[in-house]
Amino acid sequence: MTEVEAVRTGIGILMAGHETSLSMISNVSFLLLAQRDLYEQLLADRNLLDPAIEEMLRIIPLRSTGSFPRRASEDVEIGGVLIRKGETVIFQRAAGDRDERVFEDPETIRFDRERNPHLGFGHGIHYCLGAALARAELKAAIGGLLDRFPGLRLAGSVDDVPWKPGLIARAPESLPVTW
Numbered sequence: 001m002t003e004v005e006a007v008r009t010g011i012g013i014l015m016a017g018h019e020t021s022l023s024m025i026s027n028v029s030f031l032l033l034a035q036r037d038l039y040e041q042l043l044a045d046r047n048l049l050d051p052a053i054e055e056m057l058r059i060i061p062l063r064s065t066g067s068f069p070r071r072a073s074e075d076v077e078i079g080g081v082l083i084r085k086g087e088t089v090i091f092q093r094a095a096g097d098r099d100e101r102v103f104e105d106p107e108t109i110r111f112d113r114e115r116n117p118h119l120g121f122g123h124g125i126h127y128c129l130g131a132a133l134a135r136a137e138l139k140a141a142i143g144g145l146l147d148r149f150p151g152l153r154l155a156g157s158v159d160d161v162p163w164k165p166g167l168i169a170r171a172p173e174s175l176p177v178t179w
């Protein structure tokens with residue numbers, strides 16, 4: 001690796017790893033408080049934290065737009081559609097995460113799914129480099145909230161929460177809470 005490549009890789013990992021985790025911690029906190037019975041389920045049974053984080057990664061799309069573009073390096077057929085070499089494709093990962101052929105009752109948030117092969121960290125060659133770190137960060141952050149603020153709730157209504165689009169991920173701009 002040249003020095004330029006090393007620096008660019010470092011910048012890439014910093015950018016890919018900061019806003020994503022930051023946003024997902026906010027998004028998961030928001031959803032658990034917006035549907036507070038979910039927060040209560042975790043207060044009642046902390047063993048649900050791991051499956052809850054997986055379910056949140058499934059149900060909350062990191063981006064509000066489509067994926068980063070892909071360009072086909074050879075002709076390939078996907079789902080009966082021929083994508084020719086050189087063509088660009090933008091896909092919607094969130095659609096896969098709500099596919100009823102894979103997830104029973106996909107619109108429902110459930111912490112008791114036996115299988116949860118979500119695409120929250122992508123799939124294949126570009127699978128998220130920081131998935132293990134991100135899971136640990138989410139577990140520490142949400143576990144910390146449950147430990148320290150069992151009475152945590154949104155200070156206003158769900159509709160009062162302001163949203164920011166973000167470069168990589170969208171998330172609440174601020175999350176006013178009370179306890």
Ligand code: HEM
Pocket residue numbers: 012013016017018020021024062067068119120121122123125126127128129130131133134135
């Ligand atoms: C909850 C937090 C995170 C989520 C939801 C997330 C999600 C994703 C997704 C969906 C991809 C695949 C993108 C694609 O296929 O186009 C990806 C790739 C990537 N992620 Fe994460 N990520 C998170 C945290 C992190 C962290 C903490 C790091 C680094 C410390 C990181 C580094 C990367 C890198 C470098 C890639 C590109 C991998 C490649 O193209 O080979 N991510 N992430």
